[in-house]
Amino acid sequence: xxxxxxxxxxxxxxxxxxxxxxxxxxxxxxxxxxxxxxxxxxxxxxxxxxxxxxxxxxxxxxxxxxxxxxxxxxxxxxxxxxxxxxxxxxxxxxxxxxxxxxxxxxxxxxxxxxxxxxxxxxxxxxxxxxxxxxxxxxxxxxxxxx
Amino acid sequence: xxxxxxxxxxxxxxxxxxxxxxxxxxxxxxxxxxxxxxxxxxxxxxxxxxxxxxxxxxxxxxxxxxxxxxxxxxxxxxxxxxxxxxxxxxxxxxxxxxxxxxxxxxxxxxxxxxxxxxxxxxxxxxxxxxxxxxxxxxxxxxxxxxxxxxx
Numbered sequence: 552x553x554x555x556x557x558x559x560x561x562x563x564x565x566x567x568x569x570x571x572x573x574x575x576x577x578x579x580x581x582x583x584x585x586x587x588x589x590x591x592x593x594x595x596x597x598x599x600x601x602x603x604x605x606x607x608x609x610x611x612x613x614x615x616x617x618x619x620x621x622x623x624x625x626x627x628x629x630x631x632x633x634x635x636x637x638x639x640x641x642x643x644x645x646x647x648x649x650x651x652x653x654x655x656x657x658x659x660x661x662x663x664x665x666x667x668x669x670x671x672x673x674x675x676x677x678x679x680x681x682x683x684x685x686x687x688x689x690x691x692x693x694x695x696x697x
Numbered sequence: 698x699x700x701x702x703x704x705x706x707x708x709x710x711x712x713x714x715x716x717x718x719x720x721x722x723x724x725x726x727x728x729x730x731x732x733x734x735x736x737x738x739x740x741x742x743x744x745x746x747x748x749x750x751x752x753x754x755x756x757x758x759x760x761x762x763x764x765x766x767x768x769x770x771x772x773x774x775x776x777x778x779x780x781x782x783x784x785x786x787x788x789x790x791x792x793x794x795x796x797x798x799x800x801x802x803x804x805x806x807x808x809x810x811x812x813x814x815x816x817x818x819x820x821x822x823x824x825x826x827x828x829x830x831x832x833x834x835x836x837x838x839x840x841x842x843x844x845x846x847x848x
């Protein structure tokens with residue numbers, strides 16, 4: 552299956568270098584466009600401001616990697632009332648459908664209800680293991696496609 | 698790390714850009730960087746800007762666009778602000794035109810500063826009060842005052 556659009560969910564604990572490298576490799580293989588998504592809580596302004604900046608920093612780091620690799624990328628920052636598993640999963644489902652992506656990628660520390668996600672979007676989901684120590688461990692054939 | 702208000706060219710704010718097409722607007726703002734000798738090689742800088750615009754949307758939604766490039770043709774990090782009353786199509790994901798345009802130029806070897814500048818500016822421009830104020834200011838100095846207030 553050729554992937555035209557890939558959604559990368561970038562959560563705060565994600566290893567940016569690893570998820571960026573894997574996503575870019577996959578995008579290059581498929582000549583796909585990447586949508587990089589972060590989510591922050593709709594909380595009190597002082598906290599939101601700090602989280603907002605950190606989230607943008609992660610997104611722009613990935614954008615820069617994608618740019619250097621010649622990959623098309625769009626950045627998305629969404630706010631949630633509560634950053635719980637249910638809301639995060641639902642937002643990921645909604646955005647997957649809205650942008651009609653062909654695959655979803657996230658780091659294994661993300662609080663996502665995988666069964667619900669897969670049941671709803673019916674697309675390949677790549678979960679990057681937090682146990683991976685280096686980019687060389689992230690060859691496609693070593694990853695589990697759910 | 699410099700603040701956004703220290704990087705925006707206070708004397709070169711464009712409250713009403715002359716052009717309405719994306720690339721023309723970018724060139725209009727970039728010309729300021731060339732005239733101030735911040736960009737030393739215009740062709741190289743435009744090439745970096747255009748390559749990025751061809752790969753991604755620098756319209757971040759909510760009426761804001763942040764075209765940006767890191768290039769050896771840039772001497773120091775700088776931001777030029779331009780405002781379009783009619784709006785410019787930057788292919789934002791929300792489908793809305795961009796009215797507030799911040800062109801960022803950075804030297805090739807200032808990647809961390811460049812990314813932090815992008816992050817801080819994006820954060821600032823998510824504040825609806827800041828955007829609304831920037832849409833209505835009448836004097837260039839008010840742009841800087843607004844940025845200082847909200848950053």
